[in-house]
Amino acid sequence: MGSSVNGGPGGRVSNNGVDKGVDFANYFCTYSFLYHQKEMLCDRVRMDAYYNAVFQNKEQFVGKVVLDVGTGSGILAIWSAQAGAKKVYAVEATKMSEHARELVKANGLEGVVEVIEGTVEDINLPEKVDIIISEWMGYFLLRESMFDSVIVARDRWLKPTGAMYPSHARMWLAPIKTGLGDQRINDYESSTDDWHRFLDETNTYYGVDMSVLTRPFCEEQNKYYLQTSIWNNLHPHQLIGIPGIIKEIDCLTATVEEILNVRANISSSITEEKTRLCGFAGWFDVHFRGSKQSPARLEIELTTAPSENNGTHWGQQVFLLHPTPRVGKGDDVLISFSMDRSKENHRLMEVEFGLEMRHLAGRNPQPIKKKFYIE
Amino acid sequence: MGSSVNGGPGGRVSNNGVDKGVDFANYFCTYSFLYHQKEMLCDRVRMDAYYNAVFQNKEQFVGKVVLDVGTGSGILAIWSAQAGAKKVYAVEATKMSEHARELVKANGLEGVVEVIEGTVEDINLPEKVDIIISEWMGYFLLRESMFDSVIVARDRWLKPTGAMYPSHARMWLAPIKTGLGDQRINDYESSTDDWHRFLDETNTYYGVDMSVLTRPFCEEQNKYYLQTSIWNNLHPHQLIGIPGIIKEIDCLTATVEEILNVRANISSSITEEKTRLCGFAGWFDVHFRGSKQSPARLEIELTTAPSENNGTHWGQQVFLLHPTPRVGKGDDVLISFSMDRSKENHRLMEVEFGLEMRHLAGRNPQPIKKKFYIE
Numbered sequence: 069m070g071s072s073v074n075g076g077p078g079g080r081v082s083n084n085g086v087d088k089g090v091d092f093a094n095y096f097c098t099y100s101f102l103y104h105q106k107e108m109l110c111d112r113v114r115m116d117a118y119y120n121a122v123f124q125n126k127e128q129f130v131g132k133v134v135l136d137v138g139t140g141s142g143i144l145a146i147w148s149a150q151a152g153a154k155k156v157y158a159v160e161a162t163k164m165s166e167h168a169r170e171l172v173k174a175n176g177l178e179g180v181v182e183v184i185e186g187t188v189e190d191i192n193l194p195e196k197v198d199i200i201i202s203e204w205m206g207y208f209l210l211r212e213s214m215f216d217s218v219i220v221a222r223d224r225w226l227k228p229t230g231a232m233y234p235s236h237a238r239m240w241l242a243p244i245k246t247g248l249g250d251q252r253i254n255d256y257e258s259s260t261d262d263w264h265r266f267l268d269e270t271n272t273y274y275g276v277d278m279s280v281l282t283r284p285f286c287e288e289q290n291k292y293y294l295q296t297s298i299w300n301n302l303h304p305h306q307l308i309g310i311p312g313i314i315k316e317i318d319c320l321t322a323t324v325e326e327i328l329n330v331r332a333n334i335s336s337s338i339t340e341e342k343t344r345l346c347g348f349a350g351w352f353d354v355h356f357r358g359s360k361q362s363p364a365r366l367e368i369e370l371t372t373a374p375s376e377n378n379g380t381h382w383g384q385q386v387f388l389l390h391p392t393p394r395v396g397k398g399d400d401v402l403i404s405f406s407m408d409r410s411k412e413n414h415r416l417m418e419v420e421f422g423l424e425m426r427h428l429a430g431r432n433p434q435p436i437k438k439k440f441y442i443e
Numbered sequence: 444m445g446s447s448v449n450g451g452p453g454g455r456v457s458n459n460g461v462d463k464g465v466d467f468a469n470y471f472c473t474y475s476f477l478y479h480q481k482e483m484l485c486d487r488v489r490m491d492a493y494y495n496a497v498f499q500n501k502e503q504f505v506g507k508v509v510l511d512v513g514t515g516s517g518i519l520a521i522w523s524a525q526a527g528a529k530k531v532y533a534v535e536a537t538k539m540s541e542h543a544r545e546l547v548k549a550n551g552l553e554g555v556v557e558v559i560e561g562t563v564e565d566i567n568l569p570e571k572v573d574i575i576i577s578e579w580m581g582y583f584l585l586r587e588s589m590f591d592s593v594i595v596a597r598d599r600w601l602k603p604t605g606a607m608y609p610s611h612a613r614m615w616l617a618p619i620k621t622g623l624g625d626q627r628i629n630d631y632e633s634s635t636d637d638w639h640r641f642l643d644e645t646n647t648y649y650g651v652d653m654s655v656l657t658r659p660f661c662e663e664q665n666k667y668y669l670q671t672s673i674w675n676n677l678h679p680h681q682l683i684g685i686p687g688i689i690k691e692i693d694c695l696t697a698t699v700e701e702i703l704n705v706r707a708n709i710s711s712s713i714t715e716e717k718t719r720l721c722g723f724a725g726w727f728d729v730h731f732r733g734s735k736q737s738p739a740r741l742e743i744e745l746t747t748a749p750s751e752n753n754g755t756h757w758g759q760q761v762f763l764l765h766p767t768p769r770v771g772k773g774d775d776v777l778i779s780f781s782m783d784r785s786k787e788n789h790r791l792m793e794v795e796f797g798l799e800m801r802h803l804a805g806r807n808p809q810p811i812k813k814k815f816y817i818e
Contacts (some may be wrong), residue, residue, distance in 0.1 A: 273490075
């Protein structure tokens with residue numbers, strides 16, 4: 069044998085049918101490292117957005133009760149307190165809670181910020197809150213399915229007049245050009261070439277014919293190299309068409325049913341002369357608008373769109389096409405997009421693209437269907 | 444957020460207190476990829492040893508009933524059948540069992556090899572077996588703790604006169620020289636330098652003093668860079684002292700208690716002129732000797748020792764020292780070694796070294812104690 073083994077504490081089955089031990093072992097434990105917290109705290113776009121959402125709207129926080137869902141190192145809870153909150157409940161599922169507690173104390177806020185170790189589904193608060201602040205966004209917004217927990221917190225603990233920080237979220241999709249595809253094709257092909265050398269050897273030296281496994285092996289490698297979306301920070305000039313919104317979420321009213329899947333039919337018109345449609349990029353933005361009763365004085369946006377100088381640790385998710393259709397300025401790409409949670413792991417996603425080209429000139433190619441996995 | 448999420452099915456707590464769902468999610472799932480099976484099947488040292496253990500001792504298999512624990516792709520079960528076994532039970536916990544079944548059929552052995560999907564702890568056989576064959580060895584032999592399952596299989600299903608393949612295993616330790624240490628020190632130092640830049644920024648731009656987290660961050664990074672053993676295929680000339688055996692296992696009689704931990708006090712004399720003791724390498728070998736009642740005609744050895752041309756996918760585990768003591772030919776290094784399973788994950792290990800130098804000439808330095816983690 070000889071393989072990788074991951075860590076993680078024991079578990080029990082939680083009421084949503086997801087094994088909690090597995091979820092802790094696989095998900096929460098990734099957030100229990102300061103190194104990983106630091107990576108997020110070094111994301112200037114992320115930090116500036118939340119910092120300004122709090123301090124440019126100080127008056128929203130003064131004298132208020134705040135709940136921070138998944139506080140991690142405690143930064144959002146500390147800012148809320150510094151902005152004048154009367155009380156901040158900072159909930160963290162991992163042992164990171166201990167570091168958050170130290171940090172709160174070192175910044176002289178132990179009188180205001182109360183760090184609670186536990187999942188927001190399990191904890192109990194002595195009062196309802198005016199504001200729920202949380203950085204719950206995963207790759208392409210919904211990966212990690214953490215907003216489920218924010219919804220639970222909101223429905224249990226937010227006052228009817230309360231505000232969500234962020235208050236709104238959107239998912240975007242756009243056609244792109246990229247060199248990533250050729251790379252992946254090469255990796256896939258050398259992997260399958262190598263497989264055939266392996267078949268010959270196993271047959272010659274060890275008397276076993278493994279060719280029956282060729283199909284499943286190629287399927288496995290195809291999924292890994294060609295059907296798994298790729299993290300990338302794209303340059304804006306790699307966008308070759310008009311980005312479209314495929315999902316809008318009002319964080320104050322959204323239900324889990326609403327975010328279980330994403331279905332959208334959009335059309336993107338190509339903005340570039342003769343080029344190749346290499347695939348699509350998916351990203352998100354969120355907005356901090358406060359609530360109807362207490363709107364933010366200054367609306368803040370956090371965007372993870374392709375940017376020359378303001379990339380984020382979220383980057384974009386890239387979905388590659390093989391082969392890459394020819395497109396030109398004025399052509400329309402009709403995209404029917406659907407995303408669902410994977411059955412094996414509710415924090416991962418399965419995506420399906422249906423594509424139709426409407427060329428300005430010449431014949432329209434056959435519609436394309438392709439499935440992807442967001443791992 | 445934005446982090447890695449691993450897969451894995453749901454689970455229940457098994458009687459040994461280890462959450463089975465977590466164990467599947469973290470451990471077994473790594474073996475459910477053909478790519479990973481291929482890596483093991485491409486290890487010529489591993490393949491040749493098992494192939495010869497079976498076919499150089501054909502007469503041991505003719506007309507016998509065999510159990511393969513953790514058959515993976517099914518290769519050992521197929522060889523056992525090809526060598527003349529009357530019946531082979533091939534047990535595999537993951538979906539790889541389906542591929543094994545196809546492979547057995549494609550090689551015309553479905554009449555002899557019965558692939559059973561399940562853990563060996565849970566399955567039931569209609570008869571006792573003459574031979575248990577299994578490739579259960581993890582990095583440094585005991586990582587993965589898979590031999591526990593082989594012991595269960597042996598105590599339940601092996602006839603009193605039965606034989607284990609392999610029949611014996613040994614763990615080795617030797618002093619080495621390597622450049623890996625400087626590399627790791629550099630990585631550690633640039634990581635902590637970067638942390639201090641991060642502290643200044645967070646303080647200046649975001650008004651939070653994170654210095655209280657410096658100690659835990661450095662401890663985390665120290666564990667990662669300097670206390671975690673490293674996989675490496677060393678060249679024999681990197682050994683600077685006589686290797687010593689720290690554990691011997693008779694696979695026919697060993698109990699789980701016997702392998703829960705490893706305790707050894709050995710002395711290694713340095714064989715090289717003036718050099719640095721950069722650390723230690725740990726590896727294992729196993730032997731195929733059959734049993735007293737039916738000894739193998741030809742004893743086969745599978746060794747993962749440093750080798751110029753016969754490296755394995757197990758390589759060696761390298762434990763680095765900082766600083767690196769000066770040693771010279773004839774000096775003795777007294778090593779008190781202990782290894783235990785980690786409390787968080789019984790398939791990972793925690794190692795402690797106690798070191799004393801006996802220099803031929805000059806003063807002996809202070810004894811050294813160092814803790815390592817085999818992740």
